[in-house]
Amino acid sequence: MSVGQKMYLNIVKEIDSIIRLDQLSPGDKLPSERELAERLNVGRSSVREALRALELLDLIETRKGEGTYIKESGGHRIAEVLASFFFRDTKAKQDVMETRRIIEVEAVRLACMRASKEQLDKLEIILEESKKKWTSGELPVEEDFLFHKTLVESSHNKLLLNIWRPLVDYSKVAIRESLSREGRIGNSIQEHEAILRALTSKNDEDAVCYLRTHLENSRF
Known part of the structure; x- marks a missing residue:
């Protein structure tokens, strides 16, 4: 990548x-x-x-005499566009996935002690939404993201969440690719269910074990 390209990115x-x-x-x-x-x-x-490039990618729009606005789809797609550049670097991709795994494992360990009933209920609801999307033939990408986000939130450690969030924002492309593999959605939902059962019973060893297996199977 040239100096000019790096500056632009x-x-x-x-x-x-x-x-x-x-x-x-x-x-x-x-x-x-x-x-x-x-x-x-x-x-x-x-x-x-940079703004011209984002406009060409249909992420923002310029309104004459008014300014530049984020398009309805743009706010959710900028991170994915950046990921297409960022993940060309194999080492960078590996570092992101490794760091994400470390954070989530420690977060789920804390969540076994700290997760509230509301957060456990939210995880259950997210799982049900995942199943509905799967049944209708859709990829539950957002639900997958929300499940892991709620796991990290359940640690009640804001610093962990703040470090985790940008890592996974840039990983949504990888989530989509993972769930697109044949048979992966059903297996992923089962793995999420096992993690939730361990959380509910406050069994941190099982929760960590199930999460590690899930992340490995997801190829994160």
Whole structure:
């Protein structure tokens, strides 16, 4: 990757970070080109180029006289677009998956002691939604993400969650690819059910064992 490409990708990543920091949602207006340039400490021409690329990818739209807005699909797809660049680096992909595994294993261990009834109920609901999507022929990508997010939230350790979230935001492409394998959705749901049973019974050894098996089978 050339220096110019790295600069461009860094700016796109920083714009994504600003969207998250400012808690912007699809339909919201992005900061102005000038403000983005100032916040990122780069030239306006570089920002303009990055915004043009995001617009061509149908992630944002420019409204004449109004500004630039996140498209309805764009807020959820920027991370996936970044992942297509990021995961070209095999070592980077390996590091992300390894770090995710370490965080989730420790989080599930804590969750066995700290998970609330509401969080256990939420996991049950997510599993039911996964089954509904599977039955209707859809990939439960968002439900898979929410199951693992709720697991980490159940540790009641905000730092773990804050480290975990960006790792998995960039891994949604990998989740989709994993669930697309023949027979994987049904097996994944069964593995999630085993993890939830262990959580409910507060059996941390089983919970960690089932989670490790699940992540290995998912090829995360």
